[in-house]
Amino acid sequence: MDYRLWSIDKKQKMKPGDKVICIDASIDPEKSEEIRRDFEIWITKDKEYTIREILENNGIVPGVLLDEVHNFPKYFKLIDRMQEPAFAIWRFRKLNYATGTAEEVQEAELVEAGEKGIEKKETGRQMFDTLA
Numbered sequence: 001m002d003y004r005l006w007s008i009d010k011k012q013k014m015k016p017g018d019k020v021i022c023i024d025a026s027i028d029p030e031k032s033e034e035i036r037r038d039f040e041i042w043i044t045k046d047k048e049y050t051i052r053e054i055l056e057n058n059g060i061v062p063g064v065l066l067d068e069v070h071n072f073p074k075y076f077k078l079i080d081r082m083q084e085p086a087f088a089i090w091r092f093r094k095l096n097y098a099t100g101t102a103e104e105v106q107e108a109e110l111v112e113a114g115e116k117g118i119e120k121k122e123t124g125r126q127m128f129d130t131l132a
Contacts, residue, residue: 013094014051014054014064014089014092014094015051015054016051016052016053016054017050017051018050018051018094018095019048019049019050019094019095019097020048020049020050020051020064020092020093020094020095021046021047021048021049021092021093021095022043022044022045022046022047022049022091022092023045023046023091023092023093024045024090024091025042025043025044025045025091026045027042038071038074038085039071039085040071040072041069041070041071043066043069043087043091048095049066049067049068049069049092050066050067050068051064051065051066051067051092052064052065052066052067053065054089055083055086057078057079057086058079060078060079061088062088062089063085063086063087063088063089064086064087064088064089064092065084065086065087066087069087070084071084071085072084
Protein backbone atom coordinates (compact mmCIF):
# COMPACT_ATOMS: atom_id res chain seq x y z
CA MET A 1 0.00 0.00 0.00
CA ASP A 2 1.35 3.41 -0.96
CA TYR A 3 0.78 5.84 1.93
CA ARG A 4 2.17 8.88 0.11
CA LEU A 5 -1.26 10.49 0.12
CA TRP A 6 -1.54 14.15 0.98
CA SER A 7 -4.04 15.84 3.21
CA ILE A 8 -6.07 18.75 1.88
CA ASP A 9 -3.41 21.30 2.87
CA LYS A 10 -0.73 19.38 0.87
CA LYS A 11 1.69 19.64 3.80
CA GLN A 12 1.19 16.48 5.83
CA LYS A 13 1.05 12.94 4.49
CA MET A 14 -1.52 10.68 6.10
CA LYS A 15 -1.10 7.05 7.09
CA PRO A 16 -2.91 4.50 9.27
CA GLY A 17 -2.68 5.42 12.96
CA ASP A 18 -2.59 9.18 12.28
CA LYS A 19 -4.92 11.42 14.23
CA VAL A 20 -6.99 13.67 11.95
CA ILE A 21 -9.73 16.24 12.36
CA CYS A 22 -12.76 16.47 10.10
CA ILE A 23 -12.71 19.83 8.31
CA ASP A 24 -15.68 19.20 6.00
CA ALA A 25 -18.63 16.94 6.80
CA SER A 26 -20.98 18.65 4.35
CA ILE A 27 -23.08 16.60 1.96
CA ASP A 28 -23.88 17.86 -1.52
CA PRO A 29 -27.70 17.99 -1.74
CA GLU A 30 -27.55 16.22 -5.12
CA LYS A 31 -25.68 13.28 -3.53
CA SER A 32 -27.55 13.22 -0.24
CA GLU A 33 -29.69 10.17 -1.06
CA GLU A 34 -26.68 8.17 -2.30
CA ILE A 35 -24.58 9.11 0.77
CA ARG A 36 -27.37 8.16 3.18
CA ARG A 37 -27.80 4.83 1.38
CA ASP A 38 -24.05 4.00 1.48
CA PHE A 39 -23.14 5.29 4.96
CA GLU A 40 -25.00 4.23 8.09
CA ILE A 41 -22.69 6.46 10.13
CA TRP A 42 -21.43 9.82 8.88
CA ILE A 43 -18.58 11.97 10.17
CA THR A 44 -18.87 15.14 12.27
CA LYS A 45 -17.07 18.40 11.51
CA ASP A 46 -14.37 19.41 14.05
CA LYS A 47 -14.29 15.91 15.57
CA GLU A 48 -11.00 14.02 15.89
CA TYR A 49 -10.61 10.59 14.31
CA THR A 50 -7.88 7.98 13.84
CA ILE A 51 -7.12 6.61 10.38
CA ARG A 52 -7.65 2.85 10.33
CA GLU A 53 -6.86 2.27 6.67
CA ILE A 54 -6.34 4.19 3.44
CA LEU A 55 -8.03 2.77 0.35
CA GLU A 56 -6.66 3.78 -3.03
CA ASN A 57 -9.81 2.59 -4.84
CA ASN A 58 -8.05 1.48 -8.03
CA GLY A 59 -6.32 4.87 -8.27
CA ILE A 60 -9.66 6.65 -8.83
CA VAL A 61 -10.00 8.51 -5.53
CA PRO A 62 -8.30 7.79 -2.19
CA GLY A 63 -10.54 7.28 0.81
CA VAL A 64 -10.03 6.69 4.51
CA LEU A 65 -11.54 4.27 6.98
CA LEU A 66 -11.63 5.46 10.58
CA ASP A 67 -11.23 3.58 13.88
CA GLU A 68 -14.21 5.44 15.33
CA VAL A 69 -16.60 4.81 12.41
CA HIS A 70 -17.56 1.42 10.97
CA ASN A 71 -20.08 1.06 8.12
CA PHE A 72 -21.32 -2.12 6.45
CA PRO A 73 -19.53 -3.11 3.23
CA LYS A 74 -21.38 -2.28 0.01
CA TYR A 75 -20.86 -3.08 -3.65
CA PHE A 76 -19.40 -0.11 -5.56
CA LYS A 77 -19.81 -0.33 -9.32
CA LEU A 78 -17.09 2.29 -9.93
CA ILE A 79 -14.40 0.03 -8.41
CA ASP A 80 -16.27 -3.24 -9.10
CA ARG A 81 -16.03 -4.71 -5.59
CA MET A 82 -17.52 -4.90 -2.13
CA GLN A 83 -15.90 -2.75 0.50
CA GLU A 84 -16.68 -0.55 3.46
CA PRO A 85 -17.54 2.94 2.19
CA ALA A 86 -14.56 5.24 2.71
CA PHE A 87 -14.56 8.95 3.42
CA ALA A 88 -12.82 11.30 0.99
CA ILE A 89 -9.35 12.12 2.26
CA TRP A 90 -9.88 15.86 1.56
CA ARG A 91 -12.47 15.92 4.35
CA PHE A 92 -9.67 15.63 6.94
CA ARG A 93 -6.55 17.45 8.11
CA LYS A 94 -3.77 15.63 9.92
CA LEU A 95 -3.23 16.70 13.54
CA ASN A 96 0.34 17.44 14.50
CA TYR A 97 0.74 16.04 17.98
CA ALA A 98 2.10 12.83 19.43
CA THR A 99 -0.21 9.83 19.31
CA GLY A 100 1.78 7.45 21.52
CA THR A 101 0.46 5.36 24.38
CA ALA A 102 -0.30 7.06 27.68
CA GLU A 103 2.94 5.60 29.08
CA GLU A 104 5.00 6.99 26.16
CA VAL A 105 3.36 10.42 26.49
CA GLN A 106 4.01 10.49 30.25
CA GLU A 107 7.65 9.49 29.68
CA ALA A 108 8.07 12.24 27.06
CA GLU A 109 6.55 14.78 29.47
CA LEU A 110 8.92 13.71 32.25
CA VAL A 111 11.94 14.01 29.95
CA GLU A 112 10.77 17.43 28.79
CA ALA A 113 10.20 18.58 32.39
CA GLY A 114 13.65 17.29 33.36
CA GLU A 115 15.26 19.18 30.47
CA LYS A 116 13.48 22.39 31.50
CA GLY A 117 14.70 21.92 35.08
CA ILE A 118 18.29 21.62 33.83
CA GLU A 119 17.86 24.78 31.71
CA LYS A 120 16.52 26.71 34.73
CA LYS A 121 19.42 25.49 36.89
CA GLU A 122 21.96 26.55 34.22
CA THR A 123 20.28 29.95 33.80
CA GLY A 124 20.30 30.47 37.59
CA ARG A 125 24.02 29.65 37.75
CA GLN A 126 24.75 32.07 34.89
CA MET A 127 22.87 34.83 36.72
CA PHE A 128 24.77 34.06 39.96
CA ASP A 129 28.12 34.07 38.11
CA THR A 130 27.22 37.43 36.53
CA LEU A 131 26.37 38.96 39.93
CA ALA A 132 29.45 37.53 41.68
